[in-house]
Amino acid sequence: MPTEPFPLTWLYVPGDRPRVVTKALASGADVVLVDLEDAVAPDRKEYARTATAELLAEPPLVPVHVRVNALSTPLAAADLTALAPLPGLSGLRLPKVTSPAEVVHVAEGFAPAEGGAIPLYALLESALGVERAYAVATSHPSLKGITLGEADLRADLGVRSDTALDWPRSRVVLAARAASLPPPAQSMHPDTKDLDGLARSCDHGRALGFLGRTAIHPRQLPVIERAYLPTQEEIEAAEGIVQAAAKEPGAQALPDGRFIDAAVVASAHRTLSLARRAASSPSGV
Incomplete structure (x- = not known):
C-alpha cells in the first residue's frame, strides 16, 4: 500500500462523485480522503462504495484514504468488506469512534487475507471519544493516527465559540504524543472562501501542536501548506x-x-x- 511522508494536506471528496475524486487526485493534496459518510446522501451510499472500489482496484498516484460510514451502522461493515482488500487503499478513516474496541474490531476483523495491516485513523467526534482519546490511541498497532471531528463535537458539546474547543484539541494532541503517534491534523475549516480566516486558524492550530489540516476545497491547500511549513x-x-x-x-x-x-x-x-x-x-x- 502507498505511504505518504509528512502529509500536511488531506483533501475530502464525496465518494459518489468519481469525476470530483479524479480532480482531487491531481489537486496537489498529499492525501485524498474519499468520504462515504457525511458527504454522501443515504440513497447514494451503495453507488459511492462501488465507485470507490473501482478507483482502488489499482494503486493511484496519490495516497487515498476512505472515511467509511459510522461503525455503529450496517453500512460500515459493507464498506469495510468491499474496500479493505483493495491494493489502492492507503488507509481507513473511522468516524465517531468512542472506544478502543471499535478500532480493534476493524483492525482484526477486516485485515487483508494476504496479511499485512491497513493503517487506521480514528476520528473523535464526541465528548466520550475525547475522554477516551489515549485509550483509543493505544488500542491497536494498526492505528496510525487520531484527530478531532469538530463539527460533530461542537454539536455534542453545544458550544458556539471556537476557543471552546481548544481544550479538546490539546487533549487529542497530548494523547497522540503519549501514544507515539504523529501529531494530529487539524479539522477542516468550513468556509471555503475565507482564506484569511483559514490562515489564522492554521496558525492557531500549529501553535497547539497540530501538523497539517484536512480541506474540503482545493483552494484551501496552498494556505494550509504555507501555514504549516517553517518560515x-x-x-x-x-x-x-x-x-x-x-x-x-x-x-x-x-x-x-x-x-x-x-x-x-x-x-x-x-x-x-x-x-x-x-x-x-x-x-x-
Whole structure:
C-alpha cells in the first residue's frame, strides 16, 4: 500500500462523485480522503462504495484514504468488506469512534487475507471519544493516527465559540504524543472562501501542536501548506541549533542567549525535515 511522508494536506471528496475524486487526485493534496459518510446522501451510499472500489482496484498516484460510514451502522461493515482488500487503499478513516474496541474490531476483523495491516485513523467526534482519546490511541498497532471531528463535537458539546474547543484539541494532541503517534491534523475549516480566516486558524492550530489540516476545497491547500511549513526565520534558527549541537553535544547557551538541550535539538531537526519537504515541493510553496 502507498505511504505518504509528512502529509500536511488531506483533501475530502464525496465518494459518489468519481469525476470530483479524479480532480482531487491531481489537486496537489498529499492525501485524498474519499468520504462515504457525511458527504454522501443515504440513497447514494451503495453507488459511492462501488465507485470507490473501482478507483482502488489499482494503486493511484496519490495516497487515498476512505472515511467509511459510522461503525455503529450496517453500512460500515459493507464498506469495510468491499474496500479493505483493495491494493489502492492507503488507509481507513473511522468516524465517531468512542472506544478502543471499535478500532480493534476493524483492525482484526477486516485485515487483508494476504496479511499485512491497513493503517487506521480514528476520528473523535464526541465528548466520550475525547475522554477516551489515549485509550483509543493505544488500542491497536494498526492505528496510525487520531484527530478531532469538530463539527460533530461542537454539536455534542453545544458550544458556539471556537476557543471552546481548544481544550479538546490539546487533549487529542497530548494523547497522540503519549501514544507515539504523529501529531494530529487539524479539522477542516468550513468556509471555503475565507482564506484569511483559514490562515489564522492554521496558525492557531500549529501553535497547539497540530501538523497539517484536512480541506474540503482545493483552494484551501496552498494556505494550509504555507501555514504549516517553517518560515525562513525558523529554518535559520533550526540550522543554528543543529550546528551548535554538532560542535558541542549536550545542553548549552548559544551566544544570542538561547538555551538548547536534546529536546530543542530534536525540534530543530523536525523543522529542517519539513523545510526539505518545502524545497522538493512541485508547487514551490
